[in-house]
Amino acid sequence: MPSKARPVTPKPFKDSRIRREFEAVKERMEDRWNADADKVDRFIRACQSPIERQFVIDLVEEADGRLERAHTAAERPDGWSLTISSPFRLQRRLHTSPWLEVYPQRPILTPESDEKTYRQVDFFFEVCCDEAPAGINGRSCLRRFFVETEGEKYHSNPRERGRDHDRARKLRRIGVEPIRFTGSQVNSSKHHTAAEALRFAWDVGTKPIESGG
Numbered sequence: 286m287p288s289k290a291r292p293v294t295p296k297p298f299k300d301s302r303i304r305r306e307f308e309a310v311k312e313r314m315e316d317r318w319n320a321d322a323d324k325v326d327r328f329i330r331a332c333q334s335p336i337e338r339q340f341v342i343d344l345v346e347e348a349d350g351r352l353e354r355a356h357t358a359a360e361r362p363d364g365w366s367l368t369i370s371s372p373f374r375l376q377r378r379l380h381t382s383p384w385l386e387v388y389p390q391r392p393i394l395t396p397e398s399d400e401k402t403y404r405q406v407d408f409f410f411e412v413c414c415d416e417a418p419a420g421i422n423g424r425s426c427l428r429r430f431f432v433e434t435e436g437e438k439y440h441s442n443p444r445e446r447g448r449d450h451d452r453a454r455k456l457r458r459i460g461v462e463p464i465r466f467t468g469s470q471v472n473s474s475k476h477h478t479a480a481e482a483l484r485f486a487w488d489v490g491t492k493p494i495e496s497g498g
Contacts, residue, residue, distance in 0.1 A: 295330035317350045324355035336434045343479035383414045406431035427489040430462040
């Protein structure tokens with residue numbers, strides 16, 4: 286987990302406001318990021334919707350100098366991802382150096398009865414540590430959760446909401462917690478959705494979670 290990433294092609298910014306905002310963030314942060322700014326640009330353009338792109342722009346700005354890498358599908362078999370190092374206070378508390386991997390549009394394997402089903406989420410967050418007992422892919426996972434950034438129209442559709450809750454219930458069973466933000470929350474500076482997601486990521490204990498899927 287995660288697995289079976291779909292091929293994604295970066296697309297030009299159609300929303301001029303989002304393009305201008307990313308250019309402003311890139312200008313402020315390029316010298317602070319360890320990640321290649323052009324790869325961050327491609328990562329954002331690979332996101333499917335303006336809301337998702339806005340969320341990632343806020344995320345990479347919030348990560349500041351802890352944004353370590355941006356991977357493209359050509360570089361890694363598990364596709365697109367961002368790597369963010371943990372705050373020093375957490376490293377000191379855990380006596381190790383966890384890091385966060387963020388994957389966009391990830392199908393997550395959920396075993397159901399005798400079948401295996403892949404359920405796609407907007408963003409899959411995985412807090413990893415390589416100094417705890419070996420777990421997924423030779424590393425331990427301290428927390429897994431997913432973030433959904435939902436448009437108001439989608440959010441108000443009863444059928445889609447029912448589907449969404451069913452998917453969340455099945456993902457919880459394998460230790461993947463949901464965080465949901467509406468488009469207005471992502472676009473509002475009052476909600477600080479990226480900061481909230483990072484706070485949730487770093488609020489972890491020392492015990493690795495069990496591998497699911």
